[in-house]
Amino acid sequence: MRVSMSPVPAVPTPTTPVPAEETAEVRQLVDDWFASHARDLPWRSPDRTPYGVLVSEVMLQQTPVVRVEPAWRAWMTRWPTPADLATAAPADVLRAWDRLGYPRRALRLRECARAVVERHDGELPTDEAALRALPGIGEYTAAAIRAFAFGLRSTVLDTNVRRVIARVAEGIALPAPALTVAERRLAQAFVPDDDRSAARWAAGSMELGALVCTARAPRCDDCPVRALCAWRAAGFPADAHAGRRRTQAWAGTDRQVRGRIMALLREALEPVPAHAVAAVWPDAGQRDRCLASLLADHLVEQIGPAEDPRYRLPG
DNA sequence: AAAACGGGGAT
């Protein structure tokens, strides 16, 4: 796609608008593709609720769709409305969250439900500022709820959409590690004016990134915008940030230790003594530090005498 | 701007 940006600008990109006909052509192709290739996900069902979309979005913050789907179904059966979730016990919420990862999201989702009940009479707001004021809802999730729950205009810019725009419009393999002002502005140029079209572009561009324009092995032969793709036209240049992207270590990290402690407490039927916690990790210093951080995050609760403490999920 | 935060499946 010919746009104002050269593949790797040496200077900050001037505020040249992307030609409207070109973004419109990309949108039309993506819309047509999405109409026949959209996955049949439960949070896209015609009988979905804004709360159901909220739950899916929070679960999908860093957890893949295939793992979210069964958890989402169980969650929606157990707590079908914000009012139901608002009164749930944190321990039950954390067990239902199971191994989706980043369990603080589960607690925030519960706090979000409580705030929706208190501030908005139990109904999700449509206003971006009101959405962003809720626990666990940031820039992406607020935009996603507007588009997917309410069919309203917003700039949905997740990892998939960022990658699609980076390739099609900027001609680079992957977007920069951090979202820049120029990138957000470019993404906004693709968002049509009316609510319906904007919501459709949000869903289609995200799905294209998830199914075709994937990070590792893009299926360009199946891509509806391959003829317009700047990355393809440039000969698929390699990622300029390749050496700089450092992968998050896992083995031996606090995150792994915290995960083990949480797994122990999720499965425990009774409060767990210190020696049982000790059994999940040999390094006492790291173990104590992680337990302290879990207590600070309100993911774990300590009860009993200080000489012989017990630990459990917060009630 | 950078770090912290889980866990599993794909390559």
Add this chain to the structure above:
DNA sequence: ATCCCAGTTTT
């Protein structure tokens, strides 16, 4: 062994 995933919050 490394990468990636519908990000948010805190420092």
